[in-house]
Amino acid sequence: MFDKVLVANRGEIAVRVFRTLSRMGIKTVAVYSDVDAGALHVRVADEAVNIGPAPANQSYLRGEVIIEAAKAAGAGAIHPGYGFLSESADFARAVEKAGLVFIGPSADAIDKMGSKIAARQVMSDAGVPIVPGTTEEVRTLERAREVAVEIGYPVAVKAAGGGGGKGFRVALRPEDLAQAFDGAKGEGERFFGNSTVYLERYLENPRHIEIQVLADLHGNVVHLFERDCSVQRRHQKLVEESPAPAVGPEMRQRIGDIAVQAAKAVGYSSAGTVEGLLAGDEYFFLEMNTRIQVEHGVTEMVTGTDLIEEQVRIAAGEPLRLSQDGVKLTGHAIECRINAEDASRGFLPNPGSLTTYDEPTGHHIRVDSGVTEGSVVERYYDPMIAKVIVWGEDRAEATERMLAALDDFAIEGVKTLLPFHRALLETAQWRDGETCSDLVADREWLETLQSTQQSGDAPHVQHSIH
Structure with missing residues (x-):
């Protein structure tokens, strides 16, 4: 096992990875740009290295600088998180060439599946339906x-x-x-x-269904069921849930088998996600994300598996600790991405300082974030502030718990998606398990959220969970 790991990322995913590494007894190294010097991920790491100015192409995308930072710090491995260099085969090769371990799939697998074009060809050759x-x-x-x-x-x-x-x-x-x-x-x-x-x-209004997979270096592959990520704006996910409302046992088995087949076809190892589109009874392969997903916490809540820990153990050469029969789907989980955006103005980014920041707490409520009160949502990076993830015995209970958590989440200083999520989860479309694409694209409906948007917070409505 590794003694020290550098995380080549920032914000909530860096904090999330550090949490697991620390629990495993592994020392942590952060990297940061000039504007991130006081960021939470820098403060929670055991040590931190400055890698350049704010623009990502001068800092978080400079693979050679990150590798030098890892070597100087004595780290044995690099975890890329998501975004930035996480799906760069060149970076993965450079890490390995430097004598370090890349906590992710091989560069060859990234080439085959990280490139959407190559992935489509691989899947087509394997007989998997593609769009x-x-x-x-x-x-x-x-x-x-x-x-x-x-x-x-x-x-x-x-x-x-x-x-x-x-x-x-x-x-x-x-x-x-x-x-x-x-x-x-x-x-x-x-x-x-x-x-x-x-x-x-372009398939209009399909369901966006993805399958989480884990694969080790010994040829073992399992899937951890599906996530429904159909609620999106500009093709970026806003809400994710598991299990998918429209997927029954037979379809779940079929698409799970497709995901395992896809991973085996390229000799995949680590955590990965096979994304697809469900149109009626037809499921089309869309792409494979060769990294941990933003929404991985949803799967963790319904399976009880720490996907980051499994990534680390796989990279260290350990065999999978899970068998397919041992992966159980329990209850229902929902995630809402809390971005610094104004939904009433077409999801316009709203960077700035968080003058108030108070996360919800409670049974089966989890918040993954990379900020605290006083933190700045920088214009240089993705505007996501936090992810709220809840679990319930079923979808209805999970929805009520999410609404309660959103009501208890206080953010001021920037406008956020809190009003959007509260309004969406109260609609008949959500309750009926629809994709809600009509609402997300409805400017008039979005503009009604403006009256509830007060520096990112909205009037609270009481919800009870027993």
């Missing part, structure tokens, strides 16, 4: 126009190395394609250093 589209790079707008005619509008233009909704643009009509093509390429380059894009048919 109609290309399995090679679309280099020019002219070629994109040809492909769009072949597969039919609407089409999605997607960055090969994208994720988290970045590098994803939709063209509903031919006249939208140029903007979508340039936008996806630009975001791919800006956020992931890779402007490669491909096209696929």
Whole structure:
């Protein structure tokens, strides 16, 4: 086992990883940009190293600087978290070349599955259904126009190395394609250093269902059931839950088998997520995220498994401690992402200082965050403040517990998604297990949230959980 691990990330995921590492008796090293010098993740680590100015491409995306920091600190391994360099095969190779361990899949697996184009080809070759589209790079707008005619509008233009909704643009009509093509390429380059894009048919209002997998270095692979991530804005997730409301036992078995098959096809190891779209009774492979997911806590709540610990143990060469029969799905979990955004203004980011910050507590309520009162939500990075995750015996109880937790969450100084989540979970659409895509896109409905938005907090409504 490792004596010391550096986490090549910031914010809530760095704090989350440090929590498990400390519990395991492993010393922790943080990295930080100039504006993050006083950040929570820096304070909770055993030691911290400055890696450059605020812009990510001058700090958190500088792999060579991060590796040098790890070596100087005497760390034996690097955990990449999510985002930034977490799905960079080049970074994984550089870590290994430096004599360190990358806590994640092999660089070859990242190449095959981290690249959305390569992953589609691998899955197609393995007989797994994929969304109609290309399995090679679309280099020019002219070629994109040809492909769009072949597969039919609407089409999605997607960055090969994208994720988290970045590098994803939709063209509903031919006249939208140029903007979508340039936008996806630009975001791919800006956020992931890779402007490669491909096209696929855009399925309107499917359910976004993903499967969590764990695989070790000895050929063992298990899935930990599904998460429904259908509530999204601009193709970025807002609410996640497990189990998925529309997935029954037979479908759960089928898509779980697909995920295990996908992982085995590329010799995958570590935690990973196979994402797909469920349209009626058809499930299409979408992509594989070769990293820990933002929403991993949902799976942890319904399975009782610490996915970060399993990642660390797998990277250290230990065999999986879980068998497929030993993974049990218990109860229902929901996660709400609390971003510094104003939903009433089209989810406009609202960076600034948190003048009040008081997290909810209680039975089966978990908050993963990287801030405290006085922290600054910086404009340079993702505006997520925290994730609220709750568990209940069933979906109805989990919903009531989430509403109670949201009511008890006090944030002032920036506008947040607290009013949005409270309003959404009170709707008939949510209660009926719908995707809620019509609400998220309804400007008039979103504008009604403006009256409840007061520096990020809203009037409380009492909810009782027994």
